[in-house]
Amino acid sequence: MINKVLIANRGEIAVRVARACKRLGLRSVAVYSLADKSSEHVRVADEVICIGPAPAAQSYLNSAALLEAAKHSGADGVHPGYGFLAERADFAEQVEQAGLVWIGPSPETMRTMGDKVAARRTATAANVPVLPGSPEAVADPVEGESIAAEIGYPVLVKAAAGGGGRGMRVVETPERFRERFETATEEARLAFGDGRLYVERYLQRPRHVEIQILGDGKGRTVHLGERECSIQRRHQKLVEEAPSAVVGETLRAEMGACAVTLAESVGYAGAGTVEFLLDEDGGYYFMEMNTRIQVEHPVTEMVVGVDLVAEQIAVGAGERLAIDSVEMRGHAIECRINAEHPETFRPSPGTINHLRWPTGPGVRIDTALYEGYAFPPFYDSLMAKLIVWGIDRPQAIARLERALDQTKIEGLDTTLDFHRRLVGTRAFREARLHTSLVDEMLSEPETDFRARDQSEPANP
Numbered sequence: 001m002i003n004k005v006l007i008a009n010r011g012e013i014a015v016r017v018a019r020a021c022k023r024l025g026l027r028s029v030a031v032y033s034l035a036d037k038s039s040e041h042v043r044v045a046d047e048v049i050c051i052g053p054a055p056a057a058q059s060y061l062n063s064a065a066l067l068e069a070a071k072h073s074g075a076d077g078v079h080p081g082y083g084f085l086a087e088r089a090d091f092a093e094q095v096e097q098a099g100l101v102w103i104g105p106s107p108e109t110m111r112t113m114g115d116k117v118a119a120r121r122t123a124t125a126a127n128v129p130v131l132p133g134s135p136e137a138v139a140d141p142v143e144g145e146s147i148a149a150e151i152g153y154p155v156l157v158k159a160a161a162g163g164g165g166r167g168m169r170v171v172e173t174p175e176r177f178r179e180r181f182e183t184a185t186e187e188a189r190l191a192f193g194d195g196r197l198y199v200e201r202y203l204q205r206p207r208h209v210e211i212q213i214l215g216d217g218k219g220r221t222v223h224l225g226e227r228e229c230s231i232q233r234r235h236q237k238l239v240e241e242a243p244s245a246v247v248g249e250t251l252r253a254e255m256g257a258c259a260v261t262l263a264e265s266v267g268y269a270g271a272g273t274v275e276f277l278l279d280e281d282g283g284y285y286f287m288e289m290n291t292r293i294q295v296e297h298p299v300t301e302m303v304v305g306v307d308l309v310a311e312q313i314a315v316g317a318g319e320r321l322a323i324d325s326v327e328m329r330g331h332a333i334e335c336r337i338n339a340e341h342p343e344t345f346r347p348s349p350g351t352i353n354h355l356r357w358p359t360g361p362g363v364r365i366d367t368a369l370y371e372g373y374a375f376p377p378f379y380d381s382l383m384a385k386l387i388v389w390g391i392d393r394p395q396a397i398a399r400l401e402r403a404l405d406q407t408k409i410e411g412l413d414t415t416l417d418f419h420r421r422l423v424g425t426r427a428f429r430e431a432r433l434h435t436s437l438v439d440e441m442l443s444e445p446e447t448d449f450r451a452r453d454q455s456e457p458a459n460p
């Protein structure tokens, strides 16, 4: 049902998708902007088409140019990667109306999950735990305040059209409710053209744990375990791992069943992620569902041995899922290596004048970098993902330390030094992770984040 895949993306994920196409015996078409003529993703695809100038709005977000490229190349499937148009239901609809296969769930499912109020309603209907909150968007601050009083403070007001933290405000006390509600409404209107808000009990320092699912839309859905994604800064994940140190077999089975039930309730076809917040008492609560392949999918691949992108394409092509259930084996950790300053995280584009990658058992690099490449300033700053696997978490950490030491990227600032520091902290080694950890590490380096005890062997 698919012979040729148009990859509507760039960088490492476009390279990743092209490789999966090759493995499946499908032809791939890369698209590129004028800033990306010499990008690696253009070199690994079977065919290439220029779709416009450097700014994403005129290239990778230009749906008309992408559809034209698909038509011109004779592609019959479109893989969106992550970011850009990956979660735009309207684009998915245009792809299907052009007679092409959208490699992802239906536009209707994307629309439901893209509206956080509808997603919460769907989760509630599927008996998936949600935090106490408003069942629908609240009409005005008065209604919001009365719901907040029932829930108890602190509460969080969140944009229905949101995600990624925009249009979100913590409210500590009733006196502050109206003001915070109004600023969040304005922010959401400005960012999304939709000011609707809902209210939830606010969890302080939660863990972010997400379940990977695959569905074929033909009656089979499986979960592939969880990823721990708590190590982030300003809603940008920096390190992800699988499994989570706090998720045992029972909790995994429970959260996995919730994710599968939710996916089945919308006839989910493709790869998806159900995000949960975990509190300190082992409670878990639905947060959002992402209808795309995610940056951090490799940690799941490393512990379950499934090629998620290949499965995603196969299901898109109309095949039934061949996977019954999976077992997680060992432990995987991913570090996102960004072209950013390791302390301020300021973007740092530039030319890679020296590059050396680590090698060895259980080491994987997903990247589109090469020596001499001028890393462009126009798109996101992810340069590479360093993924390690070990039989258990301590071995994975030992391999990660060695791999980070072996890696050399010269010519621009990178987050490598952040990762080297993070893996040495006691909080990380003891897996005491939560969503405020990085902020605390950067603001109070003397407390819990001093280097580990020197008596601890570096490579157990």
Ligand code: MV4
Pocket: 131, 156, 163, 164, 165, 200, 201, 202, 203, 204, 206, 207, 208, 230, 232, 235, 277, 287, 288, 435
């Ligand atoms: C929350 C929360 C605490 N309580 N909801 C962040 C982005 C958006 N997807 C939802 N987010 C959060 N929702 C309740 N009821 C804390 C966050 C949150 C967060 C979640 C996951 C990873 C990092 C985060 C950083 C700050 C806030």
